[in-house]
Amino acid sequence: MRGSVINAIMSVTRFLPRNAMQQLIDALATSGYRVLGPQVRDGAILYDDLQEATALPGGWTDDQAPGSYRLSQVDTPRCFAWANGPQALKPELFRAREVLWRVSRDEGGTLRFQQEEVDGRPLAVIGVRACDIAALRLQDRHFLDNISDPYYAAHRRDLFVVAVHCSYPADTCFCVSTGDGPRAESGFDVALGELDDGFLVEVGSERGAQLIEGLALDPAGESRQEQLQAGIDDGARRQFRQLPSRNLRDSLFARLEHPRWETVAVRCLACGNCTSVCPTCFCHAEQETPSLDGMDSAHVREWDSCFSEGHAYLHGFQVRPEIRQRYRQWLVHKLGSWHDQYGRSGCVGCGRCIAWCPVGIDITEEANVICDGAGPGGGDA
Amino acid sequence: MNAYLPREAMIVERTEESPDTFTLQLRLTDGEPYSFAPGQFNMLYLYGSGEVPISIVGEDRQSGVLTHTIRALGRITNGLAALRPGDRIGLRGPYGRGWPMQQARNRDVIVVTGGLGCAPSVSIIHHVLEHRGDYGHLTILQGVKHTDDLIWREQYETWAALPDVTVLLAADVASPGWHGHVGLVTALFDQFRFEPGRSIAMLCGPEIMMRAAADGLHFRGLPADAIYLSMERNMQCAVGHCGHCQMGASFVCRDGPVFGWPEVRELLGTRGF
Incomplete structure (x- = not known):
């Protein structure tokens, strides 16, 4: 044209x-x-x-x-x-479940890896x-x-x-x-x-x-x-909800021991609804699904959540055993370290995490309470 | 190019290092070239079970055989422990940012390791010894909980006999006949001298050990930016996509696993990161 x-x-x-x-x-x-x-x-x-x-x-x-x-x-x-x-x-x-590749094993034990064709x-x-x-x-x-x-x-x-x-x-x-x-x-x-x-x-x-x-x-x-x-x-x-500022990186990392993390953790069920409905959350787990006859296996990825028990598990050691630490991880990542990773906040204001939270935790309310006193630039007033 | 797709590798040799630690020598079967930098890791795939990140101990350039030393701790590593020569696994890599061998040139190198932290660090030692003229004095400090956990005992003796190399070993609990130090690896800092202005330290081991070692070396005058450490987190994709290994803004698999101490110092002491 x-x-x-x-x-x-x-x-x-x-x-x-x-x-x-x-x-x-x-x-x-x-x-x-x-x-x-x-x-x-x-x-x-x-x-x-x-x-x-x-x-x-x-x-x-x-x-x-x-x-x-x-x-x-x-x-x-x-x-x-x-x-x-x-x-x-x-x-x-970014599919909730997707086969990445398949592997087959012949009688001699040779493995053949094959990328899954994408529709x-x-x-x-x-x-x-x-x-x-x-x-x-x-x-x-x-x-x-x-x-x-x-x-x-x-x-x-x-x-x-x-x-x-x-x-x-x-x-x-x-x-x-x-x-x-x-x-x-x-x-x-x-x-x-x-x-x-x-x-x-x-x-x-x-x-x-x-x-x-x-x-x-x-x-x-x-x-x-x-x-x-x-x-x-x-x-x-x-629209009456708002975040304290568009860049909360410094204010959040300055408040990692804020008592509000404990208060919100008491309400949070760590169910992962917020991360499932969040349009930017990208965490996923890789799973293996071998066939019953043992001749082949599919390597699958599925959405995962930083609220899940296994997310930060490391051979016998749990990096984030407490819900307080998991909610904090989600929020300081979403509103904080996204700025370092991708040059902006990871929140686009869709509000899904608020509506679909079974106990009604409101990301804007939590951010406002935790960052209370932060100036308009996200720095401390 | 699919970063997720493993290549087939065959186990050439298996060595029992200790009751729970073993070494696999692997050869890629596709004949395609492979190269890695000290401190990088591979994803090893056990058929039907899944993948684990394992640091690369070394490579024999003539034969192309890759060495991985593994502790049997979970479902997949226990499965890998049961394999024998001739068995096939999957391998993809190498991944991550390795040790700062370039920045370490013309400096004295201090390697501080705890437990199986010696495995991701032995590539430093190999590199320094292969390029002996490029590096100054090499000091190797290795600590273990129990002397029975110490692997590569003969290797340490061989290194200790080399000129310009110091090897000091420590064990919290010692069997009879132990000639090393009894106590923490950080206590070895009082047993050797280093020139803070021309030294670089590379640490690998449990986080609590690395924190104490970084503090101890810094206290003795080593600048913070001359201290490097190798971090460990849950890793599933190895390319910075799956999100599990995040530590603050860093994807440990891609931005690390080796970090300058100032990059991770703040979060290293914060539980939950």
Whole structure:
């Protein structure tokens, strides 16, 4: 496609009427993508294969609070009148369970190692939030910089991101505080902004431009854009949770013996729900699954959690025997040493760890209590 | 290139070092080249059981045979202990940042080890002896809990007989006939002299021993940045992805296992890191 045409398509926000959503889904499918979209499943909004636009969660919203996530129906034609479901893109790219390689042993004892083939079908996901794009960038850095993870890389390679700007933050959301939302600024192929009668369409990549060009959409016009921005701004103003600052590295490491670690450990069940729903947590364990006849074995990796008993186990010695130490490890890593590792905090403000914690531990509350007295720059006042 | 995929290796020889410690000599069967730096480690894979990180003791360049000395402590290392010559395992590596052999050039080298910490450190000794002109005096201090735990006894005697090498041994509990020191390895610091301005120390052993050794050497004038230590953490991927080995911001498998003391000094004494 010629550069000037791409630029023209990318610079103009277009309008996709509500009844034309199916065309977008079909265009992605025709281009060879497996299309995923949010759908109501078991009382939550999850990504699943999407063929029909009518399967999107139209008229649903989520009510989230510490330890609570409930869906309810509201009187709106909108399909994205909710904040987020329990999972971001993480399970699609960094799979909860994935075979890395297989090994077989012949009768002479010779071992043959074989890399597991990765299903390379390109994936398109509709409905990605700004917080989840920020998390995607962090996972990219973790799994692709330095030594590239071939499995993550294969799932990630052709990912087509259809972002949706967020106008309906949950009470648990704090992406404004982390600087990651609610508007998706970049990192997408196409971004949608929803109004009652349809979607504003922005293009963020050449692939996105090609797709949108085929839909022959009209420009959105200024009043629709203003209406969308007003909705996003309104949502941003409703967020009341916040972290003390975007860089808590020094304040957290200066407070490793704060009494609050003990208080939160009394409540924490060390269940690992927070790390499972966190879109940036990357820990995983490697497991061996030999076949019953002993002739071959699969080497598997599964999500692990720094809250688990075995996470820091070292031949007869447990580096973090106490829950206090595990919660502290999670928080000082997430909000502290991520800055050293990846140049920013590991928290994108999605609030999932708050909603899905069975006892309602609130990361923003803990960080505020522990870092009380820290100045706006994260240093001590 | 898949960093997770092991290569096949065959056990060429197995040596019993002590009741719970053994040495495997391995040869990669694919014939592809392999090289490592002192202080790096390999992931050894026991068929059907899983992988463990094991430091590389040495390599015979002529035959390409790699040496690993292992203590049978868990499920996989106990399984490795049962293997015999001709058996096959998986091997991938080498991984991590090794000993600062470059920074150590033209300096006196002090190696302080405790227990099986001697295994990841013996590559320092081999390197210094192979490049004798590049390094100054070599001092080897090794401590064990019980004299029965001391492996490579003849090797220490051989090294001690070399010019410009000092070997001092310590055991907390000694059998009759023990000529070394009875007590902690750090007590040996009073039995030799070193020139703080031109020495470098490399420590490997239990953390409590390394903390005491670093403090003791620093107290005797060795600058903090001339002290290095090899850390041990739960490691599963060896490439900084799985997250288990994190110590503060460091992935011990990738950023270590060898660290300058100032890099880890603060968290070394903090329980839970």
